[in-house]
Amino acid sequence: SGNGPPKGHRYDLVVLANRLPVDQATDPDGQACWRRSPGGLVTALHPIMQSRAGAWIGWHGRPGAAPKPFNHDGIRLHPIELSAEEVDGYYEGQSNATIWPLYHDAVEQPVFDRRWRQAYHSVNHRFAAAAAQLAAPGALVWVHDYHLQLVPGMLRKLRPDLRIGFFLHIPFPPVELFCQLPMRDDIMRGLLGSDLVGFQHPQGTTNFARLAAHLLDAELADGVIKHESGVTAAATFPISIDVAGQQQLATEPPIRARADEIRRELGSPRTLILGVDRLDYTKGIEHRLTAYGELLADGRLDPAQTVMVQVAVPSRQRLDQYQSLRERVETTVSRINGRHAGIGKLCVHYLHQSYDREELAALYLAADVMAVTPLRDGMNLVAKEYVATRTDGTGALVLSEFAGAAAELRQAWMVNPHNLEALKDTLAEAAAADVAEQRRRMEPMRSHLRRYDVNRWAAAFLGQLGDPASPEPS
Ligand code: ADP
Ligand code: G6P
Numbered sequence: 147s148g149n150g151p152p153k154g155h156r157y158d159l160v161v162l163a164n165r166l167p168v169d170q171a172t173d174p175d176g177q178a179c180w181r182r183s184p185g186g187l188v189t190a191l192h193p194i195m196q197s198r199a200g201a202w203i204g205w206h207g208r209p210g211a212a213p214k215p216f217n218h219d220g221i222r223l224h225p226i227e228l229s230a231e232e233v234d235g236y237y238e239g240q241s242n243a244t245i246w247p248l249y250h251d252a253v254e255q256p257v258f259d260r261r262w263r264q265a266y267h268s269v270n271h272r273f274a275a276a277a278a279q280l281a282a283p284g285a286l287v288w289v290h291d292y293h294l295q296l297v298p299g300m301l302r303k304l305r306p307d308l309r310i311g312f313f314l315h316i317p318f319p320p321v322e323l324f325c326q327l328p329m330r331d332d333i334m335r336g337l338l339g340s341d342l343v344g345f346q347h348p349q350g351t352t353n354f355a356r357l358a359a360h361l362l363d364a365e366l367a368d369g370v371i372k373h374e375s376g377v378t379a380a381a382t383f384p385i386s387i388d389v390a391g392q393q394q395l396a397t398e399p400p401i402r403a404r405a406d407e408i409r410r411e412l413g414s415p416r417t418l419i420l421g422v423d424r425l426d427y428t429k430g431i432e433h434r435l436t437a438y439g440e441l442l443a444d445g446r447l448d449p450a451q452t453v454m455v456q457v458a459v460p461s462r463q464r465l466d467q468y469q470s471l472r473e474r475v476e477t478t479v480s481r482i483n484g485r486h487a488g489i490g491k492l493c494v495h496y497l498h499q500s501y502d503r504e505e506l507a508a509l510y511l512a513a514d515v516m517a518v519t520p521l522r523d524g525m526n527l528v529a530k531e532y533v534a535t536r537t538d539g540t541g542a543l544v545l546s547e548f549a550g551a552a553a554e555l556r557q558a559w560m561v562n563p564h565n566l567e568a569l570k571d572t573l574a575e576a577a578a579a580d581v582a583e584q585r586r587r588m589e590p591m592r593s594h595l596r597r598y599d600v601n602r603w604a605a606a607f608l609g610q611l612g613d614p615a616s617p618e619p620s
Contacts (some may be wrong), residue, residue, distance in 0.1 A: 150217050156282035157222075159200030159613075162273050164237065164293035166223050167192045169207035180218065183207065184424055184459050184500070186385070186527040187291055187315050193388040194604045195221045198615075203276050209233045224280065226272060235265025240329075241293045242462055248323060249292060249316050250428045250522040251548075254467050256326070263329055267296060270336070274300035281308055286613055289340070291315045296332060299339030302375075311611040312340040315385065316524040317550070318350035321357055334361050338373050342611045344383040346524045346550040351382045383607050384554060385525050389599040392534035395507040404504070405511035412512075413491060416451040417577045420513035422506065422528045423520075424461035425498065427471045430519040430546060430563040431458065432478055435494065437569040439482040442493060446574050449486040455495045455509065472498070510535040515542045515576045518549060519563040525550035529558070534595055539585040542576035554594055557587040 167188045168180040182188065195202055201222045206213060209232075212225035228236065239262030248256040274297045277287050289297045289312045298310045324330060334357060337343055345351045355371055358364035364373040371378045395401055412418060419438065423429040438454050441447040458475065462468045479496040486493045501509070510516070516532040526549040533543060533555060545551060545558035552560060561572040608616040 150215060150222050156285070157199070157201045157280055158282050158285050159198055159608075160203065160277050160281045160285060160287045161191065161195060161200055161290065162203045162277055162287070162294055162297060163187055163191065163290040164205055164241070166202060166204035166206055166225060167195070167221065168218055168223070170213070171207070181500075182502075184461060186525060189387060189527050190385050190600050190603070191290070192219075192221075193391065193600060197601075201280050203273060203280065205237075224276060226269075226276060228269060232265050232269050235259075235262040236269040237293070238462070238465055240266035242465060243467070244327070245292045245295075246316070247427075247467070248326065249319050251317070251319070252323060253521045254427045258328060260328070266329070267332075270294055270296035271300055273297050274304060277301055278304040281305060283307055284309070286311065286608060286611055288313065288608070288611070296336035297339075299336040302339035309612050310340045311342045311344065311607060312337055313344040313383065313385075313607060314350065314524070315346065317347065317522055318345055318353050320353050321360055324353070324357055325361075330357075331361060334358060335375075338362070338364075338371065338375065338378045340378055342379045342381070342607070344381060344607050346382070346384055347553060348382045351380050354380050379610065381610065383603055384550060384598070385527070386595065386598050386600045386603050387527050387530045387534060388601075389530075389534045389595050392507070392531055393537055395503065396511060396535040396537050398504075401504055401508050402511060404508035408508055408512040412453045412455070412495070415453040417447070417453070417514050418512055419452065419454040419515040419517055419573070419577065420509055420532075421454070421456040421458075421517050421519075422509065423458060425458040425468065425472055425475065426461055427467060428520055428522050430521045431456065431475055432471075433521070433563045433566070433569060434517050434519045434573075435475065435478045435482065437566060437573055438494070439478070439485075440566070441570050441574055442482065442486045444570075446570070447577065449488075449493050450491075452493070452577070453495065454493065455497070455513070457497045457499070457501060457506075457509065459500055460498060506531070507535055510541075513541065515544060515573065517544045517573065518551070519544065519546045519561065519569065520549050521546070521563060523549040523551075527551075529555060530595060533588065533591045536588055536592070539588045539592065540581055541588060542579050542584055543587075543591070544572055544576045554598065555591045557590050559587075 165183045169183045171181040173179045203224045206225040209230040212227035215224045243257040247254040286309045358371045364371045479494045510532045518529040529551045543558040546563050559576045605616040
């Protein structure tokens with residue numbers, strides 16, 4: 147923390163996301179503390195906001211009164227209050243039980259409830275009002291993700307002078323899925339309040355433009371959508387990570403030593419397979435575990451020589467869908483260990499815990515095979531972190547076709563996670579690859595990432611939105 151600008155200060159750049167980059171938490175001694183929030187959005191935006199004098203509006207992670215605005219890690223944070231009912235209706239309900247599953251190909255059944263829509267509307271309005279207060283005349287306001295899709299339209303009404311951008315971190319669904327949403331017109335009108343809407347993948351951009359034409363009779367021409375209340379550009383901006391920072395971590399001696407130690411602690415296996423995900427049903431964790439279990443049972447992987455580590459970061463734990471996923475995953479892990487483990491020798495190390503960046507980097511360094519097998523994922527930054535960490539060009543990335551990252555990390559071992567046989571073959575192939583093959587695939591992915599890091603992503607978006615400080619990159 148520290149002193150910030152005086153009350154009433156207005157900002158040339160305001161970012162809104164459901165979450166602040168830190169969450170209010172309680173440490174083991176019962177003291178209140180701040181902890182890094184989970185997920186790819188925060189990973190990407192945090193370094194961007196550290197390098198700019200902007201404000202970040204978001205929720206501090208708990209129901210009830212919001213703390214006063216404060217500085218954290220060089221970023222000005224403005225907490226937004228949510229009541230317990232709003233956490234229920236807006237965050238857990240409309241955002242995470244309706245929109246999240248629907249936008250991820252309905253891999254889990256979306257739930258519809260009209261009370262949630264009311265809460266979603268009023269919380270979006272609170273965010274818009276906060277931005278209207280904090281933004282300087284003509285400022286850039288950048289709204290993030292599926293929780294806040296009504297904000298651009300609301301803010302446009304409050305402050306027609308602003309440049310408003312919206313970026314969706316998750317997939318944007320095809321017309322026939324989106325049209326299930328009772329709020330479909332409100333959401334489209336909300337998004338079209340933006341000057342620029344950005345997506346992770348060209349599919350999302352196309353889906354969005356088609357929907358504008360289909361639902362609101364908008365006209366499409368040259369990447370812009372002409373609609374009843376103005377003109378909105380829609381374009382693709384694949385998000386990335388702080389590649390230099392991640393590479394830096396990978397070269398630090400204590401982290402390299404920790405990677406060696408992890409391998410020793412696991413019994414120095416020949417092959418270490420790693421998964422790192424929020425415990426979410428979009429991530430394909432069960433599919434991955436099932437494939438691994440069958441490879442052990444078929445004798446294609448040797449339990450004496452192979453270990454899998456699955457980090458499953460706790461997420462959205464009050465929601466039924468997440469609780470039953472957890473039960474299914476934990477049953478599968480026990481079944482595999484029950485059948486194939488020995489005394490002091492687990493086949494799957496399942497860690498339903500949170501780790502810091504350093505420990506994650508050590509795990510990436512220790513892993514021979516990184517298994518990223520989501521059923522649907524906007525991007526998947528874990529895949530990019532693994533590639534950036536492997537500074538010597540070794541390691542094998544198994545990557546789902548249904549992750550946004552597959553459009554860029556094309557040399558990965560690509561797989562359709564719904565095809566169990568293919569998933570088994572791909573994991574086995576990746577585990578058997580020699581160093582020459584690993585490098586042949588890893589090098590082009592590494593050089594792609596060095597070019598397309600998160601700074602370039604932000605500069606591309608803000609440049610197109612009209613930021614004088616972000617010339618559009620070549
Ligand atoms: P998602 O955004 O769906 O969670 P991504 O793979 O895109 O999936 O992003 C996950 C991000 O969360 C990665 O940057 C990863 O390093 C980070 N992460 C993993 N574990 C934790 C943790 N315990 N706390 C905070 N961030 C974490
Ligand atoms: C994904 C979403 C983010 C979200 C994160 C963590 O990355 O795109 O908006 O913050 O998951 O989920 P949570 O519900 O804990 O914020």
